[in-house]
Amino acid sequence: MLDWLYYYPPLSSGVLLKRYKRFFADIQLSTGEVVTAHCPNTGPMTGICTPGSPVQVSYSDNPSRKLAYTWEMIQVSDNEPTWVGVNTALPNRVIKLALEKFLFPQLGSYSQIRFEVPYGQDKKSRVDFLLSSSDAERPIYVEVKSTTWAQERLALFPDTETTRGQKHLRELMALIPQARAVMLYFINHGDCTSFAPGDSRDRVYGQLLREAIPLGLEVLPCRFEITPTGIRYLGLSELKF
Numbered sequence: 001m002l003d004w005l006y007y008y009p010p011l012s013s014g015v016l017l018k019r020y021k022r023f024f025a026d027i028q029l030s031t032g033e034v035v036t037a038h039c040p041n042t043g044p045m046t047g048i049c050t051p052g053s054p055v056q057v058s059y060s061d062n063p064s065r066k067l068a069y070t071w072e073m074i075q076v077s078d079n080e081p082t083w084v085g086v087n088t089a090l091p092n093r094v095i096k097l098a099l100e101k102f103l104f105p106q107l108g109s110y111s112q113i114r115f116e117v118p119y120g121q122d123k124k125s126r127v128d129f130l131l132s133s134s135d136a137e138r139p140i141y142v143e144v145k146s147t148t149w150a151q152e153r154l155a156l157f158p159d160t161e162t163t164r165g166q167k168h169l170r171e172l173m174a175l176i177p178q179a180r181a182v183m184l185y186f187i188n189h190g191d192c193t194s195f196a197p198g199d200s201r202d203r204v205y206g207q208l209l210r211e212a213i214p215l216g217l218e219v220l221p222c223r224f225e226i227t228p229t230g231i232r233y234l235g236l237s238e239l240k241f
Helices: 090-100 163-175 203-215
Strands: 011-020 024-029 034-038 054-059 069-076 082-085 112-119 125-132 140-147 149-151 154-157 180-187 194-197 218-226 230-236
Touching: 011 069, 024 054, 024 069, 082 218, 090 112, 090 125, 090 140, 090 180, 090 230, 125 163, 140 154, 140 163, 154 180, 163 180, 163 203, 180 203, 194 203
Parallel strands: 034 069, 140 180, 154 194, 180 218
Antiparallel strands: 011 024, 011 054, 024 034, 054 069, 069 082, 112 125, 125 140, 149 154, 218 230
């Protein structure tokens, strides 16, 4: 039995027709019906937004929703057919489950997990997770970034310029050495065995990441298998700089 961290609700198969206005995707279901689904991804979705590709969508009967369907994943074929998660609301939920199961030995021991904790200059930012323990020397700040862009088996982040991501790196660097600072990349490509910053899309982000590591920033490029059944953790990818 596979150790699924997260189980998807029942999904419907379809084919991507087009994505537009960032949050909309026209999808033809296997029944032949064409629906407009919510696209829960604000990024450009570089390399994973090809019309004609197989997709999976979830359905909600909540009457307050404008769109009943949500686009969950798409299948790419760079190496071999691989499902890639596109729902950016999921990674933090999955990481929370992984932290509760202590799946990342690199983090050491902790007894408390807090979410969306204010930090940074004037406490105007919120870190995704703050781990602590009564006997731990330093608290552990964990920022999560969802990664969907890949070239062959190399995962890359970011796939567009991200001033917000740059800000998060600077704020994590400012925590060191009084606290541990961890950048966790949620790699949605189960076939990716290595990770690198997406310099061609955001040179500044790549520079900041390289500057932060010698100062003590810890980088966890975590690879996940995405399937219509669920999501499971595969281990760390190799850092390529």
